[in-house]
Amino acid sequence: MSKTTWKPHPPHGELSSQDRDELPDSAFAFPKQRKEPLTDASHVRNALARFDQVQGVSDAERDAAFKNIQAAAGHFGVDVAETSWKELGKQPHSRKPPHA
Numbered sequence: 001m002s003k004t005t006w007k008p009h010p011p012h013g014e015l016s017s018q019d020r021d022e023l024p025d026s027a028f029a030f031p032k033q034r035k036e037p038l039t040d041a042s043h044v045r046n047a048l049a050r051f052d053q054v055q056g057v058s059d060a061e062r063d064a065a066f067k068n069i070q071a072a073a074g075h076f077g078v079d080v081a082e083t084s085w086k087e088l089g090k091q092p093h094s095r096k097p098p099h100a
Contacts, residue, residue: 006068038072
């Protein structure tokens with residue numbers, strides 16, 4: 001069973017290639033491949049939307065990446081509708097919190 005490797009990092013907004021290069025592996029959904037940074041709520045939503053586009057990863061790496069996304073989503077207040085990465089590809093991936 002895979003475990004979460006994601007750790008919170010200061011929000012970055014738009015990431016330049018230099019910013020991305022400076023992030024630790026633990027900032028990514030797929031840390032070994034350094035794919036899908038999870039530095040704020042917008043990046044978490046993007047990681048969910050692009051999850052099925054990531055190539056060259058095993059099912060075990062997808063399991064770990066989904067756990068990383070769930071951890072980051074909880075930290076940034078993103079509600080993830082799916083309970084497994086195998087459900088991704090269906091809509092919606094996340095729900096934005098209602099406006100107060």
